[in-house]
Amino acid sequence: MQPAGQRAILDAARHEFAGRGYGAASIRDIARRAGVSLSAMYHYYSGKQELLHALLHESSTQYFTSCDQELARAGEDAGERLAALVRATVRYRAERRLESSLLLTEWRHLSEDRLKEARQRQYDGSRLFHEVVDAGVSQGVFRTPHPEDARRGVIAMCNAVAQWYRAGGDVGVDELAERYVELALVLVEYRPAGSLPRRSR
Incomplete structure (x- = not known):
């Protein structure tokens, strides 16, 4: 504390x-x-540099914790796991807009050593989506012929929420997250063997 x-x-x-x-x-x-x-x-x-690093580290740690929690509730189906990542990302971007802004724009001001850490965290975040999309293609439930483009599109769509979402509007965070889940599954051309990915509770 x-x-x-x-x-x-x-x-x-x-x-x-x-x-x-x-x-x-x-x-x-x-x-x-x-x-x-x-x-x-x-x-x-000691100064602005250490403050920026502390904020970015704290923010990215919170994001990965949220992703881990959502993934823990998902099954092995790639559609469910992509839905989990989309929910975690949309909620994070909507509820922590300032932190998201720093993560997406101000990380370049870090010193070289800390910049390397920030780039690794960005890579780790992208890798979560990469692994899920690859799994969906392997499972035969993601039918898109362009999985890399679909993955980039899903990430960009979720990240952009921080730029325009405002609390108190017509759409709540949970509803927005479910809309984005539907859009993401369309992008990867999800064709499940059974039912659609269950909603998180």
Whole structure:
């Protein structure tokens, strides 16, 4: 459990980086938004670089945890597993828009060592979809002749949710996730032997 001051600093940095961009955000503005002194902030983080890394690491860890939880509820059918990944991704992008913005746009500002870690995490996220799509083709339940294009399309579609979704609109997160599941299954031309993938509960 993080101390309240540290949590406030991370929250402030998240809003400053997402709102102004990493380059325009300042340590002073982050401390002011967090309601802490500069010395208190430096007690936890050495500067913007460490703050950005902490936010991206925390955010990606939360995303992978969500994917693992959804996959644990899915069966072995590739359609169910793709549905699980789509649900996890859409919910994450809709409910954590600021974190998603940082993951998708600000990671390039990391130092070389930390940039390597961020790229690996991006690869790991893409690999989850890659493995599921490959499994669906092998199982004969994904009939698309263009599995790589379908995979990229599904990922791009889910990631874009962070750019336009707003809470309180006509469509709730759960309904949106199920719509995107249907769209994803169309893209891979899912032809199950039995019923459609069950909805998560």
